[in-house]
Amino acid sequence: MEEMIVVDGNKAAAWGAVLSRPMMVAAYPITPQTPLVEYLSQFIADGVLDADLVEVEGEHSALSVLQGASLAGGRVFTGTSGQGLAFMFEPYIRTAPLRLPIVMVIATRDGISPQCVWGGQQDAVTVRDGGWIQIYVENNQEILDTVIMAYKIGEDPEILLPVNVCYDGFYLSHMSEAVKIPDQTLVDRFLPPYKPTHVKLDPETPMAVDPLTPGILFTQYRQGHLEAQEKAKAVIERVDEEFGHLFGRSYGGLVENYRMEDAEIALVAMGSPCGTGKVAIDRIREKGVKAGLVKVRSLRPFPRERLLDSLKGVKAIGVIDKNVCFGWGTGVLYVELSAALQSLSVPILDFIGGLGGSDITFDHFEFAMNRVLRAMKEEVTQTVHWFSLD
Amino acid sequence: MSVFNQLAIHPEKCNNCLDCETACARIKTGTKNPTRSRIRTIKNLREPYYGPVVCLQCTEPDCLNICPSGAIHKNPETGIVSIDEERCVRCLLCTLVCPYSGIFYSAKDKKVIKCDLCDGDPECVKVCEPGALQFLKHAETYREWASKEDLFSPGLSACMGCNSELIIRFSLRILGKNTILATPPGCIPGFGAVGYSDTAGARVPIFHPLLSNTAAMLAGIKRYYQRMGREVNVVAFAGDGGTADVGFQSLSGAVERGENILYICVDNEGYMNTGIQRSGTTPFGAWTTTTPVGKTSKGKTRESKNLPMIMVMHGAPYVATASAAFLGDYGQKLKKAMKVKSGVAYIHLFSPCPTGWRFPPEKTIEVSRLAVETNFFPLWEYEKGALRFTHPVEHPRPVEEYLRGIGKYSHLNKKQVDEIKRISEKRYGMLKTLMQK
Numbered sequence: 001m002e003e004m005i006v007v008d009g010n011k012a013a014a015w016g017a018v019l020s021r022p023m024m025v026a027a028y029p030i031t032p033q034t035p036l037v038e039y040l041s042q043f044i045a046d047g048v049l050d051a052d053l054v055e056v057e058g059e060h061s062a063l064s065v066l067q068g069a070s071l072a073g074g075r076v077f078t079g080t081s082g083q084g085l086a087f088m089f090e091p092y093i094r095t096a097p098l099r100l101p102i103v104m105v106i107a108t109r110d111g112i113s114p115q116c117v118w119g120g121q122q123d124a125v126t127v128r129d130g131g132w133i134q135i136y137v138e139n140n141q142e143i144l145d146t147v148i149m150a151y152k153i154g155e156d157p158e159i160l161l162p163v164n165v166c167y168d169g170f171y172l173s174h175m176s177e178a179v180k181i182p183d184q185t186l187v188d189r190f191l192p193p194y195k196p197t198h199v200k201l202d203p204e205t206p207m208a209v210d211p212l213t214p215g216i217l218f219t220q221y222r223q224g225h226l227e228a229q230e231k232a233k234a235v236i237e238r239v240d241e242e243f244g245h246l247f248g249r250s251y252g253g254l255v256e257n258y259r260m261e262d263a264e265i266a267l268v269a270m271g272s273p274c275g276t277g278k279v280a281i282d283r284i285r286e287k288g289v290k291a292g293l294v295k296v297r298s299l300r301p302f303p304r305e306r307l308l309d310s311l312k313g314v315k316a317i318g319v320i321d322k323n324v325c326f327g328w329g330t331g332v333l334y335v336e337l338s339a340a341l342q343s344l345s346v347p348i349l350d351f352i353g354g355l356g357g358s359d360i361t362f363d364h365f366e367f368a369m370n371r372v373l374r375a376m377k378e379e380v381t382q383t384v385h386w387f388s389l390d
Numbered sequence: 391m392s393v394f395n396q397l398a399i400h401p402e403k404c405n406n407c408l409d410c411e412t413a414c415a416r417i418k419t420g421t422k423n424p425t426r427s428r429i430r431t432i433k434n435l436r437e438p439y440y441g442p443v444v445c446l447q448c449t450e451p452d453c454l455n456i457c458p459s460g461a462i463h464k465n466p467e468t469g470i471v472s473i474d475e476e477r478c479v480r481c482l483l484c485t486l487v488c489p490y491s492g493i494f495y496s497a498k499d500k501k502v503i504k505c506d507l508c509d510g511d512p513e514c515v516k517v518c519e520p521g522a523l524q525f526l527k528h529a530e531t532y533r534e535w536a537s538k539e540d541l542f543s544p545g546l547s548a549c550m551g552c553n554s555e556l557i558i559r560f561s562l563r564i565l566g567k568n569t570i571l572a573t574p575p576g577c578i579p580g581f582g583a584v585g586y587s588d589t590a591g592a593r594v595p596i597f598h599p600l601l602s603n604t605a606a607m608l609a610g611i612k613r614y615y616q617r618m619g620r621e622v623n624v625v626a627f628a629g630d631g632g633t634a635d636v637g638f639q640s641l642s643g644a645v646e647r648g649e650n651i652l653y654i655c656v657d658n659e660g661y662m663n664t665g666i667q668r669s670g671t672t673p674f675g676a677w678t679t680t681t682p683v684g685k686t687s688k689g690k691t692r693e694s695k696n697l698p699m700i701m702v703m704h705g706a707p708y709v710a711t712a713s714a715a716f717l718g719d720y721g722q723k724l725k726k727a728m729k730v731k732s733g734v735a736y737i738h739l740f741s742p743c744p745t746g747w748r749f750p751p752e753k754t755i756e757v758s759r760l761a762v763e764t765n766f767f768p769l770w771e772y773e774k775g776a777l778r779f780t781h782p783v784e785h786p787r788p789v790e791e792y793l794r795g796i797g798k799y800s801h802l803n804k805k806q807v808d809e810i811k812r813i814s815e816k817r818y819g820m821l822k823t824l825m826q827k
Contacts, residue, residue, distance in 0.1 A: 061640050
């Protein structure tokens with residue numbers, strides 16, 4: 001029996017963790033993730049979650065403690081944001097090559113300087129090459145559901161990779177929505193206990209973890225890691241489908257297509273802007289424009305086949321980037337998508353906005369779609385547009 | 391448990407009275423003939439030596455190994471090495487290979503003779519007035535450890551003279567198989583403790599944490615086993631850099647949270663594995679490649695971080711200093727540390743580095759011993775809220791004796807030596823003050 005509650009994104013993430021039954025939570029409070037740590041602490045204090053709470057002195061230790069517990073064989077949970085993720089970077093880039101299926105939510109936040117505590121996806125996209133799976137979600141229900149799915153994906157014996165569930169700081173972390181809490185017995189059926197054998201520190205089965213590893217063997221490890229990322233594409237789709245069968249909600253797996261069937265123009269976005277984007281699509285369709293939206297859920301692995309499939313019929317594309325890609329003069333999603341769509345000769349525009357907590361409004365979407373419509377007919381003179389600045 | 395006892399010799403006390411020879415001949419043969427004694431007094435070998443020689447009942451006796459007729463046995467219960475006369479072919483090879491010259495041929499008896507410790511009450515010890523002979527009954531402690539399985543692989547490739555290999559092999563004998571080891575980047579994994587390629591360096595679970603997160607990772611492992619209801623020793627062998635510098639925050643957090651881990655800092659006073667750079671525990675005046683000796687400065691200009699004392703003040707329930715020159719002392723401390731249940735047990739192990747400190751590799755233990763005997767590195771422990779010296783040195787040797795043999799101090803001027811003295815005395819004084827309460 002599902003219960004409906006009204007909670008912010010951080011609490012939805014906490015509920016996702018509770019239902020996944022981790023044996024340990026270690027987290028350090030940082031804006032905008034802070035309430036998540038408070039919620040989890042209270043859940044553990046109230047006995048709602050039976051787990052060790054490790055009140056670490058920083059994010060570096062948060063992930064390190066969890067690496068230890070995961071190496072011993074435990075399922076673990078954490079979350080962070082912005083500078084916290086930056087401070088965690090050293091253990092972060094080691095988690096995936098160690099093949100520890102840790103789940104960590106990121107309440108995304110923009111980078112400093114200048115000083116800024118507000119939303120933006122810069123933190124999460126900056127670590128996209130740390131070897132983790134990264135899934136970006138649109139609303140609070142999707143946060144909760146994806147945390148549960150993240151364990152199932154990461155712990156799959158073919159995958160064994162850590163997963164980030166990325167939700168927009170403040171826009172989701174602090175915004176309340178109605179969220180359904182899945183039934184625990186159903187979640188238990190969906191998500192069996194984690195029992196690792198691939199890497200485990202146990203005196204009964206002695207194992208040397210991370211001996212010095214020379215080049216060719218090292219290269220094999222990297223190759224295996226990349227293969228696991230590729231295989232994760234199918235697993236993410238399958239797990240999303242299974243989740244849909246059991247709970248009645250699914251999210252399109254790697255990519256969600258919104259009104260794309262006959263679309264001539266498409267917007268591509270990640271995270272909470274997709275909500276506003278879908279309304280904008282509805283409105284422009286009322287005016288007779290055949291527009292659709294593609295929501296990229298998985299940035300890592302990058303779903304190039306699915307995107308090619310979604311976008312092969314369109315005549316112009318606009319990418320909404322809540323981040324920047326230094327050195328390209330664009331956003332990150334623009335660069336990634338352009339690489340995936342090499343075989344299509346359609347104009348792709350980039351729209352950068354929502355940085356430092358600024359809004360991406362309906363007007364911005366309208367502006368973007370007008371530019372994309374123009375690109376369908378005229379030669380493109382400006383590829384990158386900045387919301388509120390252009 | 392088998393009790394292994396042993397004769398110990400203090401040649402400096404021997405006055406060459408030969409009473410031991412007489413007593414041995416009397417008890418074993420009923421005569422006064424010293425050529426039938428199982429103990430002899432010798433003098434003027436290559437190095438000035440003057441004192442009794444006798445069988446030391448070796449753990450792995452050369453005489454036993456070389457005997458072509460299988461006539462020599464070591465009793466597994468008593469440890470005593472004995473000769474089976476029926477099997478002995480009188481080839482005398484045993485008398486030639488004994489490194490202690492402790493086994494003899496008696497022409498009168500026409501057989502090889504050796505000490506059998508007189509059923510645990512040696513006659514020679516009773517008659518030795520100056521105390522040059524001692525019957526050690528506590529040697530069983532050492533034997534007990536030595537008889538335990540070596541849990542490290544052979545062929546660890548530490549620098550010549552490094553005591554870390556001795557320390558980890560010795561420690562694992564005490565810790566046993568129910569142990570998970572963390573060795574952050576540094577000399578210990580550097581010489582192969584974790585392993586290389588697809589080979590493992592240890593027979594227990596072992597891993598490389600980051601240089602910066604040893605205590606945190608161990609805390610996670612320990613908590614997992616605590617939840618599972620399993621007692622597992624979760625132990626770090628970390629260098630001083632990973633402890634005092636980049637790993638300090640992680641360790642401090644673990645101490646504050648009362649994580650039940652055993653943390654051993656093997657302090658060689660710098661980043662030796664990467665080629666001798668200074669660390670927070672490099673002492674004042676010491677040369678390293680990043681505290682070089684030049685025109686404007688000569689060695690490190692700051693005193694070392696007093697890590698074990700910081701751990702005491704931090705509230706760690708058990709803290710001790712230790713040295714490979716005093717292995718028995720270290721062994722007792724390790725056993726105590728293993729029993730701690732209320733937080734981080736911390737042992738700070740002094741580890742002289744022949745490569746980085748510039749002294750001959752055969753001097754490592756001597757340097758370790760001098761550091762203790764000059765009060766440069768006093769041995770103490772802190773438990774149940776009280777500090778005590780475990781090897782009190784009331785009349786320390788001058789610190790110059792310690793500094794003299796070590797290359798990294800060879801440039802020191804008098805002012806710098808005085809400063810080192812001042813720091814040592816200050817720290818020793820602080821320990822004394824804290825003990826007086």
